[in-house]
Amino acid sequence: MTKPLIDLRSDTVTRPTPGMLNAMFSAKVGDDVFDEDPTVKELEAKAAAIFGKEAALFCPSGTMTNQIGVRLLTEPQQEVICDKLSHIYYYEGGGIASNSGLSMRLVDGVRGKITPQQIDDNVNPPDNIHQPFTSLVSLENTSNKGGGSYYTFAEMKGLADMARKHKLKVHLDGARIFNAFAETGDNPLETGKLFDTISVCLSKGLGAPVGSLLLSTKENITKAKRIRKGFGGGMRQSGYLAAAGIYALDNHISRLKEDHSKAKEIAKCLATMSAVEEILPVDTNIIVFRLNEKYTTEHFLNYLSENNVKGILFGKQTVRMVTHLDFTDDMLTDLISVLKKY
Numbered sequence: 001m002t003k004p005l006i007d008l009r010s011d012t013v014t015r016p017t018p019g020m021l022n023a024m025f026s027a028k029v030g031d032d033v034f035d036e037d038p039t040v041k042e043l044e045a046k047a048a049a050i051f052g053k054e055a056a057l058f059c060p061s062g063t064m065t066n067q068i069g070v071r072l073l074t075e076p077q078q079e080v081i082c083d084k085l086s087h088i089y090y091y092e093g094g095g096i097a098s099n100s101g102l103s104m105r106l107v108d109g110v111r112g113k114i115t116p117q118q119i120d121d122n123v124n125p126p127d128n129i130h131q132p133f134t135s136l137v138s139l140e141n142t143s144n145k146g147g148g149s150y151y152t153f154a155e156m157k158g159l160a161d162m163a164r165k166h167k168l169k170v171h172l173d174g175a176r177i178f179n180a181f182a183e184t185g186d187n188p189l190e191t192g193k194l195f196d197t198i199s200v201c202l203s204k205g206l207g208a209p210v211g212s213l214l215l216s217t218k219e220n221i222t223k224a225k226r227i228r229k230g231f232g233g234g235m236r237q238s239g240y241l242a243a244a245g246i247y248a249l250d251n252h253i254s255r256l257k258e259d260h261s262k263a264k265e266i267a268k269c270l271a272t273m274s275a276v277e278e279i280l281p282v283d284t285n286i287i288v289f290r291l292n293e294k295y296t297t298e299h300f301l302n303y304l305s306e307n308n309v310k311g312i313l314f315g316k317q318t319v320r321m322v323t324h325l326d327f328t329d330d331m332l333t334d335l336i337s338v339l340k341k342y
């Protein structure tokens, strides 16, 4: 029997588990654009409650929840401060410019993490009409391009306090916020108080097939619904997808640490390989490593592919692997033996 593919390109590659599929098949649904889908409402209320927010909006993707959050909190011609590796800058197709008409102040953080001082240093003087008006800080926790690094609550609070000192709004791209909580043990309710808007993804480590939530005040979410409509993100019987999200929140948060420990095992093996020059510290489920100049990423990725493993090119000489729900203990054993033979 052929073995299943060991696909470590991203934690978005998971398939719904039998339990999740069962929840989806038995979901009660209605037309959510008419506000009539009880399962979507249940998911939105559940997610909002986890973070102590008044309301939530279910959207097709984390890109959309980020873009709506940013649009909600800014006016065209203003500026957003974020790390240079932020997903909202790096991987959202320039949407910030076309959807919200903003300029971006990219901060040179460490592995996707910025400091309060860097916010302080990058706020434009509000009365200087030559410079865009700084209105928003966006943080990413965990940082994807930063290799899964995370902010603790204390760090996020320091950043949010500095933003507030300058009367800036604060958005959290929490696509993998539960991976951060799995390491820090921080409280979502306290985290919720720091941000105007929070984006949470269900389709990454939590294993749902589709969906993200934007969390905020009732007033903001009412406005967000109109923006989502304009972005073409209103969905009809989306309760089938929301049911997967509810299942993910109920069943897949507590297991995230398993993904983190598997990621550490992979890093341990990579550290023994002569082809590997450098591995970023593995803090959560993302492993980013650089090959030494004697090897090409093409050769390495082809070798993996020939051996039933997929990683992803992540920059010059750099490869990323991400552990997830569908990456089993047996796959870890097989992967280690493939890596050792390279």
Ligand SMILES: Cc1ncc(COP(=O)(O)O)c(C=O)c1O
Binding pocket: 060, 061, 062, 063, 064, 066, 087, 140, 142, 143, 144, 173, 175, 176, 201, 203, 212
């Ligand atoms: C940090 C971060 N934010 C947002 C997103 C966007 O999510 P989606 O692919 O659902 O648009 C991703 C996707 O990988 C991500 O890593």
